[in-house]
Amino acid sequence: MLVDMDGVLADFDAEVLARVGVRYPQIPLLGERQKPRIRDDYPEYRELVHGVALEEGFFASLSLVDEALEGWQRILDAGYHPRVCSSPILANPYCQGEKLAWLDAHLAPIFGKAVVDEAIITREKYLQNGIAQIDDSPTIQHEEQAVWQHIMFDAPYNQSATEHPRLYGWLDGNLPALLDAAAHVYGVRA
Numbered sequence: 001m002l003v004d005m006d007g008v009l010a011d012f013d014a015e016v017l018a019r020v021g022v023r024y025p026q027i028p029l030l031g032e033r034q035k036p037r038i039r040d041d042y043p044e045y046r047e048l049v050h051g052v053a054l055e056e057g058f059f060a061s062l063s064l065v066d067e068a069l070e071g072w073q074r075i076l077d078a079g080y081h082p083r084v085c086s087s088p089i090l091a092n093p094y095c096q097g098e099k100l101a102w103l104d105a106h107l108a109p110i111f112g113k114a115v116v117d118e119a120i121i122t123r124e125k126y127l128q129n130g131i132a133q134i135d136d137s138p139t140i141q142h143e144e145q146a147v148w149q150h151i152m153f154d155a156p157y158n159q160s161a162t163e164h165p166r167l168y169g170w171l172d173g174n175l176p177a178l179l180d181a182a183a184h185v186y187g188v189r190a
Contacts, residue, residue: 001075001179002120002128005086005099007136008153009072009107010062012053013038019052020045032156036138054091059098064106071170072111078176080183084119085128096121132182134167149182 006012013033020027027045035041039050052058075082084103088095100116107115120128125135126146133140136153138161143150152164165178 001080001082002085002125002130002133002148003072003075003082004133004135004137004153005084005102006062007065007155008134009065009068009084010059010102011065012062015058015062016049016052019055019058020049023052024048034157036157053089056094057098058092059095060101060105062102065170067170069107069110071175072107074170074175075179076111078179080131080179083130084115084121085125085130085133086119086121087123087125088121090123131186132179148186151178151182 003009016038017029021029024045027042027048030041033041039046042049072082084099086099088099099121100119103116103119104113122128123141125133125140126142128146128148130148132149132151133146134151134153136155136158138152138158140146140150150164152158152161152166154166154168165181167175167178
């Protein structure tokens with residue numbers, strides 16, 4: 001059972017907007033992201049917006065998505081073994097280490113060091129084993145080759161993606177049923 005980080009467990013957008021608001025007050029900030037990549041919401045300032053996510057300390061400073069810890073526990077309670085599967089920003093040399101440090105700070109104290117040890121930071125999510133990938137991205141590279149069900153973690157910028165089952169936040173009552181349906185198609189509880 002695979003779980004994305006940015007936008008699913010860690011609040012990527014809030015940190016981008018906070019940093020942009022402080023550094024570039026001339027940029028009129030939107031309330032909610034409308035496009036799959038936040039920088040695309042700001043075409044005139046695309047590089048400035050993207051640049052804040054390339055800074056040292058960016059990923060380490062992300063806050064938790066609402067109810068993320070409860071969601072992780074709900075996956076466990078449903079009898080599944082969640083593992084983080086998240087893409088790095090390759091242009092940020094600190095990204096992978098900071099994502100692991102973030103997991104160590106936020107999830108490991110509650111769920112154990114295995115959360116960090118088993119985390120997968122890769123651009124090739126489709127190669128990973130599991131019954132499902134809970135992800136906010138409407139498209140995942142080579143998803144058609146994956147051996148898991150893409151479960152869309154609901155966000156304003158992924159509303160046009162209707163081909164995947166949708167999880168409406170971590171407290172969505174359908175979470176166990178979505179996981180069971182994926183397990184039925186894609187294999188055992190993993």
